[in-house]
Amino acid sequence: MENKSTSRRQFLAAGILAGIAAGCSSKKNPFDKYAGDDVKASGETVKLLSVDGEIIEMDKAFLKPVPDLPTISNSEERKGINGKKFAMVIDLSRCKNVGACKTACNHAHQLSPGQNWIKVLEMQDADHTAPYWQPTTCMHCDSPPCVKVCPVDATFKRQDGIVLIDSDRCIGCRFCMAACPYSTRVFNWGEPVLEKEVAEQHYSCETSIPQKKGTVSKCDFCPDMARKGELPHCVSACPNGVYFFGDMNEDSVTNGAETFRFSDLIKDKAGYRLMEDLGTKPRVYYLPPVNRNFPFESGLENESPEDKMTH
Amino acid sequence: MENSTVLTSEQITSDLLPQKFGKRGMIWTGILLLFCAFGAFAYYRQLKYGLVVTNMRDYVSWGIYISNFVFFVAISLVGSLITAIFRLANVPWRTPLTRISEIIAVSAITFAALIIIVDMGRPERLLNLFIHGRLQSPIIWDVIVISTYFCLSLFLLYITLLPDISILINAREKLGKPFSKLYRWLASYWKGTTAQEKIRNRCITIICIVIIPVAFSIHTVTSWLFATTYRPGWDSTNFGAYFISGAFLVGAGGVVVAMYIFRRYYNLEKYITEKHFEKMGRVVVLLALLYLYFNINEYLVPAFKMKKPEEAHLTQLFAGEYAPLFWFAILVGMIIPIFIMLFKKGRKPLPMFIAGVMVVVGAWFKRYLIVTPTLLHPFLPMEDVPASYHHYFPSWEEWAIAMGSLAGVLLIITFFARVFPIISIYKTLTDKNETQQSS
Incomplete structure (x- = not known):
């Protein structure tokens, strides 16, 4: 079970990054797919590293984890462990x-x-x-x-x-x-x-x-x-x-x-x-x-x- | 035909034109529609809750859907038997039987395809068969040959129908409006010129040649769905021939039943004569003997050796839980019909009809016996599963869907007979002219 939670943590980090990347590239609300959640800025900000290597600042309220991201792709899973x-x-x-x-x-x-x-x-x-x-x-x-x-x-x-x-x-x-x-x-x-x-x-x-x-x-x-x-x-x-x-x-x-x-x-x-x-x-x-x-x-x-x- | 010389062309045409449903026709269609609707409702439940509404479980993972599928594939083979083989062999009395067998073929193969989709756990992923299809899998072979056979049968039905549709277009004042648009859409280009006639004849000959190997492959490949596994009862090199012979038998039995019903209901005694029953009776006896022969091979040889995995399966068929059904299928599906039709008196319409029904019903249960008991005899003991996994009896949803699909086949045939002549008018007229010329 311990390992499950570490991988969960990895997922979370990946999710946050993915969310931010989306946020930087378009003007739309990056959390559109959670429509219905009216996110209001909390005023509390965090510094994060974007995928381009820039340090950016974001309101904490906008950060939401992508529930799960696959760690390995389907084609990798089909190939097996080398x-x-x-x-x-x-x-x-x-x-x-x-x-x-x-x-x-x-x-x-x-x-x-x-x-x-x-x-x-x-x-x-x-x-x-x-x-x-x-x-x-x-x-x-x-x-x-x-x-x-x-x-x-x-x-x-x-x-x-x-x-x-x-x-x-x-x-x-x-x-x-x-x-x-x-x-x-x-x-x-x-x-x-x-x-x-x-x-x-x-x-x-x-x-x-x-x-x-x-x-x-x-x-x-x-x-x-x-x-x-x-x-x-x-x-x-x-x-x-x-x-x-x-x-x-x-x-x-x-x-x-x-x-x-x-x-x-x-x-x-x-x-x-x-x-x-x-x-x-x-x-x-x-x-x-x-x-x-x-x-x-x-x-x-x-x-x-x-x-x-x-x- | 013995009587056709006394019939005038006008009379033939008016006798064979499609007729409106009478009261009996309405009731019949209504009952079939009810069965279909009930089947559709059961399928809706299956889509909603999953295959859990069936009584199939991990051991009996194929049930009456699959046996129904095998039955449909089997009965659809008859289209090629009567039309193609009789045509190529130049059997003179085939005329009133060809269209009946062709429509049985088309409707049965349609529902074979549908019932296999019903059996799928994820029918919405049907397209995966084309996106990710693997040519190594016998299922893909089945998809290929069944769709080919469907197209060929449909085309054969259509092309033999062409001159008749043009007769229907000309008989508009008699038939009234209902389908005149459909007739014109289907065949307004058909003028019956010598050139057109020549192309048509060539087409029919080519399809009749091509359809025979395709028909053989639909049922051979279907038998391979079983024979390519290791299971006792399926692991047999006899399976392709065994299935084909069974298909010819049930198909011919189905045609006999249809002949009788159309003859009585549409008063076609002058066209489907006692002679036709007499001839078909001989054909059915031959086919039943052939199927019996393959059955003896299929059961006697493994029973002689009684290999351990086969033993449980065979004893259950011969003397166990499935024995009543097994002997029913052998006796009613083969032996009794043989004895009825061996005698000249048995080859009269009514006894033939009864024998035909026996063949068809026996064949349906035979398919069930091929699919299910085998699955209840795996190599390893059935343990660590819920107790219900040890037995199989179809749930009401499965019965409703299976009966609905059978009703669907009959419904297609019924509607077809309402819209198109069930005996080729054109061919009957040509036959008449030929006999007149020769006499």
Whole structure:
């Protein structure tokens, strides 16, 4: 949250400058778009630096922040973070369905009630094999079926490996949802339940905030956090260190407390990917549920009532 | 035509001129308008509140809108079957059927396009398809082929209509004012000269050749919307042929139903004769057998292997929640009509009409079965979602919109038959002259 407020401060500063620049270049009231607000000079002035490098003086009453300005452009967001190849490792031997990942994710991305980008699935591969808990995120496939079918390039693959959605472009045809074999995608069937402040925020594909009615959303690997050099919300929220996140170019993944060489971890623990046979080439790797930290049953108490009913 | 020799040209013209709606026509149109209005109201609610008014959710993300879309695309294929294939194959008895099938094609493909917009979460962003369109996406292929097919069908309808419109212009005192301006606007340039006639004939031949691959592609591409995914039940190389054969069947069934209704309502017994039903019956049987063949391929082969992801889907179709609907679609949509029409007695107008209705209704549910049950069987378990996501039954808004769109198709056909002759007068006259000359 701290970081959010610093970026807010940056927005404010940018907003003030933008406002002044507009004020200097035309004679019209620079705050025309706030028509209805009758701004009267307060007599209190502040000195500010204009975009031309001049120091100017302005009445404080005329200063109003532009609510939000994007820090990076849409085309930048579509390109991705230079030189990175993000990957995730999920250690199934550590998961006991605590659900902290979900809570953190849902909160950070302002998901509406009932929506989950992360689903912790109760898996049992065959009748006599052991059940286990499998947290499922977007696989950020290198050969993403969803991206192939999108008619308008609203969902796209970035050079840093992340698959994102541009909710400002999505037409809501839901072909990507049908195409995704991992059923990872979530649709905003109605108007998203958002606080006013969030709803008015400038939309960014990297934060996926605010969610938009009639568009698809899904796990985004938190690229906004990566830009700040921080871990995705699920990784830092998990009390058991199930999730590891990192950069394959650096060959390292971390859950915050422990850091591993990615290639060693995958080799030593026989990591695998889901539905390898489909050829989707996921960027999420799983470590098998062996030598578990918790018995499977300990996770049952955290099941949602709906899932309990279906068994 | 066996009876046409006894008919005079004047009688043919006056028989086939468009007629004013009678009382029954008014009631019929009124009911259709009511359905459309109700559908429009439901769509208004959907625009206001979002797709949340439907019962589609994250797993069943495509519902009856999409199955309705597939149905419309399927039934619209018939325009090319009857007109183009019969013309190129020089089938002599096609004359009274071509216009009926062409108008079914145009109206169905129009509503296919509309219903797909209804299904969109953000219909106001429709233009994104052209601004940001990606040629890799099967949806873009569908946009291209469906708009091409729409234009071709409309043009084919228009160009075969030209000489008839000029007959309508000449019959002004009989028809009165209502549409005379429209007729003149459409065809006042048409004089029927040899040169014009030659161009027209060439145009029709060219369209008839071009429209066949386009018609095949509209439904093949529509099948690829499903077959290009990994889902059990959709992931099939059989899908293109399976869809095409189903489309031919439902289209031919639709034509049989329309033939019967027009024949009765407009007293066209002399033009749409029992012979036409007899011939169409044979065609429908052949098409139903063909579709049955592809169905056996589609279900039996995966059922033989029972791969794990397919298993849940197939058992639910054969013996589970969807079994009644599945067997209904197979029996009523294919097997019973085959048995009715195999026999000469079954190829009389009334049994044919009943069989045609069965084919069309069965086909509608078949499309529903192709779309929905698959979506309820994803690869990973359905968990961490609200319990309502595990099932799908359309909401009243979805029903209203789907029924409204079906009513819309019928409404276009009804209005068309009010304004234009539903059997080509010109062609009937030419056919008559030819038979007279040859005899």
